[in-house]
Amino acid sequence: MIEVQNLTKRYGDLTAVSDISFQAESGQILGFLGPNGSGKTTTMRIITGFMPATAGTVKVAGFDIFDESFEARKRIGYLPESPPLYNDMTVTAYLRFVAHIKGMARADIPEALDRALERCGLTDVASRVTGYLSKGYRQRVGLAQAIIHNPSVLILDEPTVGLDPQQIIGIRSLIKELAGEHTVILSTHILPEVAQVCEKVVIINAGKVVVEDMIANLAQGQTLEDVFLKAIAREDPGAAETAGTVEEAAE
Amino acid sequence: MRNVFTIIRKELRAYFVSPIAYVVLTGFLLLGGWFFFNLLSRFNVLLSIYTQLQQEAADQLNLNEFVIAPLMHNLSIVLVILVPMITMRAYAEEKKGGTYELLLTSPLRTGEIVLGKFLASFLFICIMLGMTGVYPAVLIAFGNPEIGVLLSGYLGLLLLATSFVAVGLLTSSFTENQIIAAVSGLVATLLLYIIGWPADTAGEVLGPLLRYLSVTEHFAEMVNGLIDTQDLVYFASLILLSLFLTQRSVESLRWR
Numbered sequence: 459m460i461e462v463q464n465l466t467k468r469y470g471d472l473t474a475v476s477d478i479s480f481q482a483e484s485g486q487i488l489g490f491l492g493p494n495g496s497g498k499t500t501t502m503r504i505i506t507g508f509m510p511a512t513a514g515t516v517k518v519a520g521f522d523i524f525d526e527s528f529e530a531r532k533r534i535g536y537l538p539e540s541p542p543l544y545n546d547m548t549v550t551a552y553l554r555f556v557a558h559i560k561g562m563a564r565a566d567i568p569e570a571l572d573r574a575l576e577r578c579g580l581t582d583v584a585s586r587v588t589g590y591l592s593k594g595y596r597q598r599v600g601l602a603q604a605i606i607h608n609p610s611v612l613i614l615d616e617p618t619v620g621l622d623p624q625q626i627i628g629i630r631s632l633i634k635e636l637a638g639e640h641t642v643i644l645s646t647h648i649l650p651e652v653a654q655v656c657e658k659v660v661i662i663n664a665g666k667v668v669v670e671d672m673i674a675n676l677a678q679g680q681t682l683e684d685v686f687l688k689a690i691a692r693e694d695p696g697a698a699e700t701a702g703t704v705e706e707a708a709e
Numbered sequence: 710m711r712n713v714f715t716i717i718r719k720e721l722r723a724y725f726v727s728p729i730a731y732v733v734l735t736g737f738l739l740l741g742g743w744f745f746f747n748l749l750s751r752f753n754v755l756l757s758i759y760t761q762l763q764q765e766a767a768d769q770l771n772l773n774e775f776v777i778a779p780l781m782h783n784l785s786i787v788l789v790i791l792v793p794m795i796t797m798r799a800y801a802e803e804k805k806g807g808t809y810e811l812l813l814t815s816p817l818r819t820g821e822i823v824l825g826k827f828l829a830s831f832l833f834i835c836i837m838l839g840m841t842g843v844y845p846a847v848l849i850a851f852g853n854p855e856i857g858v859l860l861s862g863y864l865g866l867l868l869l870a871t872s873f874v875a876v877g878l879l880t881s882s883f884t885e886n887q888i889i890a891a892v893s894g895l896v897a898t899l900l901l902y903i904i905g906w907p908a909d910t911a912g913e914v915l916g917p918l919l920r921y922l923s924v925t926e927h928f929a930e931m932v933n934g935l936i937d938t939q940d941l942v943y944f945a946s947l948i949l950l951s952l953f954l955t956q957r958s959v960e961s962l963r964w965r
Contacts, residue, residue, distance in 0.1 A: 506810075507814055508813050531816045536814050538807055541807070542809075542811035547726075559815045561816050
């Protein structure tokens with residue numbers, strides 16, 4: 459469903475993403491992990507067609523994001539790091555606008571709107587102006603915006619940041635519910651979230667894929683934290699050394 | 710086309726839901742009213758002086774030349790300053806607020822975004838200029854200005870404002886900072902306004918070129934009631950060039 463092949467992105471001399479490849483099958487939830495600055499957001503921005511890659515290809519639902527960008531973009535729902543809201547619009551007006559620009563047929567919009575509002579628990583605030591909503595609600599409007607046109611692919615960049623525990627549980631179960639009909643790429647820093655929600659994990663560090671595996675295979679005998687820390691340490695000799703010194707000191 | 714209308718609706722809503730539209734419209738009408746009042750009272754004084762001297766001199770005075778033409782020139786200067794403030798948010802605010810990502814990852818063509826934003830600002834300018842119609846309406850009700858010259862002047866004012874809109878949108882597409890968008894837009898429109906000043910002393914080649922590039926030259930012709938194809942071509946080229954560059958500027962994000 460999502461095929462990333464040999465993707466490289468350079469900003470001048472800085473290589474943000476270097477030759478990464480991974481795949482997400484249809485209906486799968488893929489957890490996308492990595493330390494800050496490892497290239498997660500850059501990769502997601504390339505997959506959604508917001509920025510071009512220096513080299514490599516991305517295929518979304520069979521369409522190349524560079525050559526058949528228009529078709530590919532129709533099939534993507536994207537929640538960026540900060541929800542892309544117009545602060546002077548009401549929730550309903552905003553979601554209706556998004557439904558329009560995602561190319562939905564006019565007749566389908568009212569139903570899709572009600573469904574998105576209900577799924578994201580926004581029915582009570584539907585007529586409020588987004589600029590005055592709390593962070594949790596803004597995040598949920600962002601999510602509603604991503605799913606309103608029922609895209610086959612969902613790209614979510616840290617969707618649970620800033621939510622209270624109850625909301626986090628709500629959003630997680632929503633994401634689980636969405637899988638099956640949607641393919642989801644979920645970027646996050648919260649490892650238990652990945653263990654609970656995702657079927658597959660991709661960990662990147664310093665712009666390279668260091669782990670790509672099913673959760674079921676990884677979980678044998680070690681927690682995701684162990685896998686994550688080991689994967690990152692291996693790629694970063696400095697960090698490994700520090701870890702070694704700490705161990706020695708402990709002895 | 711449907712997408713263009715969606716963008717236009719969203720942009721117009723942004724103008725009128727926030728205080729921007731009301732502040733700009735009020736300010737523009739306040740200044741316009743002040744100019745109109747001044748010009749009209751000066752016209753009155755001149756008329757009474759001339760009538761006392763001799764009747765033929767008074768016949769030389771007409772509303773078009775002494776009230777409408779200077780009013781339009783004054784309004785054009787106000788537009789130099791106000792239009793960049795109307796357009797500054799168009800792209801800069803979207804970039805800053807993260808909604809640019811929403812627009813560019815949606816199945817929208819760059820041209821649709823650019824055209825939608827342009828037409829929305831154009832409609833806003835039409836509303837703005839339409840409201841100044843009160844002044845000539847007063848003149849028509851109580852005097853006898855030449856309607857043809859009046860309409861030609863309004864066409865000039867509209868073309869001038871539309872060119873400024875196109876230029877302002879272009880500068881807004883370069884940056885995510887609204888102040889930078891406004892200042893660079895103001896510099897660009899002001900430069901277009903005054904670029905013809907050294908034309909008289911600039912020599913045989915440069916002189917006519919500077920004069921041709923100046924918005925004022927073409928605008929003044931139309932205020933005098935002269936609609937020349939050359940002037941229409943000038944405004945059309947300025948608008949289309951700015952729109953084309955804006956489209957390139959937005960599209961450039963997608964270049965490898």
